Amino acid sequence: MTGSLVLIEPYAHRPGGHHQHALVALARARPGSLVIAPHGITREATTALRKARARVITTPIGAVAAVLMMGSSVAAAVSAVVLRTLRSSRWPRAARRLPHQVTLLARCLAEASALRTARIRAPNADSVVILTASEAFHGLAALLGGQPHLRFVHEVNTTEDLPLRLVGRLARRAEARTIALYPTTAVAAEAAEQFPRLAGQVRTYAIDDGTERISLSERTSGRTAFAIPDDEPAVCLVGGWWPHKDLATLDVALTKLHHPLHLLVAGHPLDEPTLNRWRQLPYVRLHLTRGPVGEQFLRLVYAAADAALVIRRPGIAKESGLVMDSARYGIPLLISDHDPALTAALQDQPWAHTFTAGDPTRLAEALRATTSTPLPQPGPDASRLLGMWPATEQADFFTRTHARLLPKEPRC
Template sequence: MRTARVRAPNANTVVILTASEALHGLATLLGGQPHLRFVHEISTTEDLPLRLLGRLARRAEPRTIALYPTAAVAAQAANRFPRLAEQVRTYAIDDGTERTSPAERASGRTAFAIPDDELAVCLVGGWWPHKDLATLDVALGKLRQPLHLLVTGHPLDEPTLDRWRQLPNVRLHLTRGPVGEQFLRLVYAAADAALVVRRPGITKESGLVMDSARYGIPLLVSDHDPALTAALQDQPWARTFTAADPTSLAEALRTATPTPLPRPGLDASPLLGMWPATDQADFLTRTHARLLPKEPRCWPHPHP
């Protein structure tokens, strides 16, 4: 925030895109200016010294607005920071211009040597604790038909990958990340569906679910988040399975063929709360304006 003051002194809006959910007031006080902060999840454990620092800087909290990508994360934060102003706003954006084309799909299938009549799903991103790779591990062992699994990301678990290589019905296509945008498009284009497997109760925004809508890729997703599951209900391009249930996941993979799921249309992004970039910038500017001092009202001088 102090760097922003020096490098862009005339900026109208200051936004921290990935902020801790703690010490809001202290950040405002030390940064020397009001700001918005995107808080993606509630994960910090505050011990007594941090709580004391937070109380000392509490007078600066009214100059801060927290932006939470989901209502569930906002509810968690409200219990801990009842004085902090908040807004619920999806972090991901979509201008409707990133959907993959049939030509990209053909290039992707050729690049990974995937036959047109065999199912391919992609598993994108690092294997973080909120992802339920143990359920996927068991589900893959239950498959009775060929599956091409495109894995890219960092970090990954090598022993798990070794097990998948030995499975008779799994064809593993591994690219260790991070990867560039063009290669990521190739992965999504080659896949019949994006796979999202999370632990029950994880309610933060899923960038992979948003990618599915942005790139126009069908989605196989666990029902870990009740709000997300409700939003996807009756969507032909999305299929949910029971979180932490390998049998349910294996069945979802089995029934994804021989007829592929339809691709999501342009209405998928609004359904998930995504806005175009210009609308997002306008929202951030208007929200930040609430933190700025109000201009004094000018009254006309009375006539003599």
């Protein structure tokens, strides 16, 4: 399969994260593909996409797409104003959910605008995929966008309240024009409770072409860049400190250390009071990089570390881009057992050390074990163990799955 794809990425304007990696890898696999970034795109991603011979569109094409995008912008602005107004927890829960409901509508209208643009600019594409889709309004996006498509739903942050459910029901029949892709079975089950008629399939989002493992020379460069001696252990903590991450447990665990440990922190947002406490700890050597970082600098952070630390609250079962990074970069992993399915997959892997979620003593023991006996690097089979596919196979999967949405040719 060599036809072009339409890749819609509403988060292409956000630096860091894993949106750009998948976007660029898929564009490389299918030269000539169309990338639609309704909210803009980072310079780094634009440069990589041009090298991949992809076409990039950041503004709506056509009157309908422009009106839909304008409606999305208005809804997003209203959501921001309402959110500032309702910051106080004294408001009723229904009122505090209002800005998130408006955000769902804004995301739907932006998706529909991008789908309308795709109809005009790539009517014969092999597949149309929203790589980071909203968890709601699946049918409405397909109806307003007028385009059969696949949609990657990474997590369910919020659900439709009654007014939005009524709007969604008006477009319920249009759900037949889209197929949802879920990165884990847990996300699929959660979404199915809200949308039992929506066709869905579990498919890992992250991509690994087997060409990104960090080399020995990069490891040397990473240690040198952060001034970490070869005989001193280092662990990296990558990504913003979002509510699903359990930094409180790490906060306590670090106080239990009795040997030096270099901790590389890179991401946004971060909590300054917590960082200040860590700076005062006698055995913690903090290396801090604020803000989202590009992939090249991210490789440097991973290269300097003996292991990557992934720590989440119990029950969080969405796909972890950091776990996938660990496998494709070839970095050992320290991970909480927050997700039973992921824990089972990693159970017998020597490169992954699992500790009890929410237990600072167990985490401290895991950190001490890493300082005394470094974990081996994951082998080349680690990515497939986690369900990752090469970009060419992911693109072929998109084409085959999208074909299920197209009208069947009549038999002679």
